Amino acid sequence: MGLRNLIRSLLFGRREDVTLPPPPSVPPSPTPGRTGRHGQVVAPPEPTFAAIDLDAPPRAEAALLISPPTPDVPEKIVPLAPLRVTPEPSFAALEIGEVEKPAASLPVPPRRAEPLPGSAPPPPKPLDLVADLREELGTAIEQLRQRAAAFELPLEAQEELPPVSPAASPPPRPSQSSRWEKVQRQKASPNSFLSQARGRARMTRNAAVPVPLQSYWTTYADLDRARTDWYYFWRARLRAGEALPTDLSYVFLHVYEVLHGVGFDRPEAAFAHLQHVWRTYRVDHPKLDHYLVDWLSDFVHYYGLKGEAARAWLDEASVYARGEELLHHWLERGDRAEVPAGVFRELVAYRPEQNKFYRDTPDKAALDATLRHAVRLTDEFYRETTGTSVFEALRPKKPRQIQRRAFSGAVFEGPSYEYVAATLWPYREDGRLSELLTQAVRHAENLARKRAGFKSQLRGVELPLDLAAYLDTHLFPQQEVRRTVRLDAGRLAALQQESEAIRERLLDEDGGEAAAPVVVLPAEAPAPPQPGTPAAQRFTLPANVPEGHLTDVETVADILEVASGAARDLLRQLRAQGWEAPEADLQLPTGTFASTLVDEVNEAAQLKLGDVLLVQEGALLVAVEDYRDELEFLLGVLEQAPAEVTQAPATLEGPWQALADALPPLHLVVLEQLLRGGLTLRELEAFTAARHALASAVLEDLNTHALDTVGDILVDPYGDPLALDDAYRYDVLRLLQAKGLARQEVNA
Secondary structure, three states, X not given: OHXXXXXXXXXXXXXXXXXXXXXXXXXXXXXXXXXXXXXXXXXXXXXXXXXXXOOOOOHHHHHHXXXXXXXXXXXXXXXXXXXXXXXXXXXXXXXXXXXXXXXXXXXXXXOOOOOOOOOXXXXXXXXXXXXXHHHHHHHHHHHHHHHHHHOOOXXXXXXXXXXXXXXXXXXXXXOOXXXXXXXXXXXXXXXXXXXXXXXXXXXXXXXXXXXXXXXXXXXXXXXXXXXXXXXXXXHHHHHOOOOOOOOHHHHHHHHHHHHOOOOOOOHHHHHHHHHHHHHHHOOOOOOHHHHHHHHHHHHHHHOOOOOHHHHHHHHHHHHHOOHHHHHHHHHHHOOOOOOOHHHHHHHOOOOXXXXXXXXXXXXXXXXXXHHHHHHHHHHHHHHHHHOOOHHHHOOXXXXXXXXXXXXXXXXXXXXXXXXXXXXXXXXXXXXXXXXXXXXXXXXXXXXXXHHHOOOOOOOOOOXXXXXXXXXXXXXXXXXXXXXXXXXXXXXXXXXXXXXXXXXXXXOOOOOOOOOOOOOOOOOOOOOOOOOOOOHHHHXXXXXXXXXXXXXXXXXXXXXXXXXXXXXXXHHHHHHHOOOEEEHHHOOOOOOOOHHHHHHXXXXXXXXXXXXXXXXXXXXXXEEOHHHHHHHHHHHHHHHHOOHHHHOXXXXXXXXXXXXXXXXOHHXXXXXXHHHHHOEOHHHHHHHHHOOOOOHHHHHHHHHHHHHHHOOOOOEOOOOOOEOEOHHHHHHHHHHHHHOOOOOOOOOO
């Protein structure tokens, strides 16, 4: 029976062989080793090995499981007392919640009949451990349920409990995102920006003098004693509500602090302060519209702001979006009555503001309105003919998500975080919409040129006939197209001089050999161009150039300077055939395609003119009429120049030569990649990591060298994607050509 005793001990905290006082009717038996009822001492029997139950648990273990009451100490009567152990288990003998009575008054539980002295013991009952365990476990579970129910309050008592006073409950904590708390608890190294910002958060000055500062990714290391005093004084006045004029670098340094939450106990307060900084200084520093607008949106997503102010900001920030995101927000709003300038540039792959006609137009605002109206009319044409918008008819097949890394371009040392800034349709990558709208805009410009009496038209305009007729009807409705005739005084003088020369020849009395035709030439033959010399100093224009001619000779000269010998020869062949020639008739070097040379010339022309010099119309290659005068003059000048001059590579002088000498090969390769069309931050990081360099370090070194030599940075460090400054794209092209990198695959 040792196994049964062990299980009972584990379940009920008692042992089977615990000696309890017998009922009153049965004389108690003396306890071994103690004084008996009549005063005699009963000695404990000597243990024998035969008397030991090997199946019973050890006595020490049983002592840990139970705590038997002291025999001579009367038990106390308490409510809800634990069950008393009887020789035989009878769990129904005491109901839960009853007051236990003294042992003498307890009813005698039924006991098994014991044999009388001297009688033979009854035969043992068959052992059924499974049935016994099942019975005892069921009874124990029921007792546990009753014991738990005894501690539950009745429903009436629960209803009568007084309500908890709101004043007694602790005040709710302000809503703060886990990421905000993580940044605030972040351990920073002693020399990190975050550690220094925390240590200087409360520093201030009572007075200071403004000191200029021009730095990129400004940190405290860029501040000397005077700049430090001014920064602390300016920051203190800004926090107090007084915005003093200061340089952009100081503003960025303070913004970096606020992005980390330095000086603020809640992200909502830091966000409101950043908005105040942007609204206060955006007029003096327009670049904040590019950087701080994005960082404010990042702040909302990074710290999980959910309030009305955060939602209102995201709506306001959509106005300042760029590129595909700007087009995405404009399409989502659904208001097509106006086409903003940024949306127009995203939709149309043509920049009319830099061509000759646009520059000569007196009312540029009216021309801009006409070109943008062509975009709206194209959309209206599609709605009328197909029943759907042009943006839906030419929508790409799959949308694309724009992933943005929070606080990209800023000095920020918190955990990195990326989120989906927008899910949009990649019209630019698809190309169909841009091609159609570009042709519609070029067609509209040709109509404007006709109305203004301009001498040339844009070539290569291919548009469906019904759409072209729709634009003709609606762009200038019920208005007669009138040509404006302008008298060119210079041209009239040249014609008069030529007429006089012919008249003198006809009146020649000698009747000898006919005099050669008189050609008006400049007083001095133009000197051949010298590489590296500004265009204004390279050519002497004829004195009697008619008005409107050779207006872009310097710019076209720059294009020809960077063109290869094969590209120049292609232009000469077009000149010899009247500026239009079938591609099959052109003599090209072995292994060279006409399209490659056309792309080379037009790439340089886009950088300098914002327009192209060559277009392909079917099988014909055509030079654009706007620049034929310049090409005619310059190609004639180049024919008079020595071969070593015309074939000499581009050379550099002054600051650009110094920059070319200072840049390492890897930086030149990065410039070449940026000139091809820009790089995203991820692409730059992958590109530099493959060459065992850090993208941020390469970009900073590149701009530092440019700042030291040219006087300005070449790459916007806060943009994503990164792009060259448009003002320096042509100079970078000449620099790369001088280093032998332009239009070549570079293996660093």
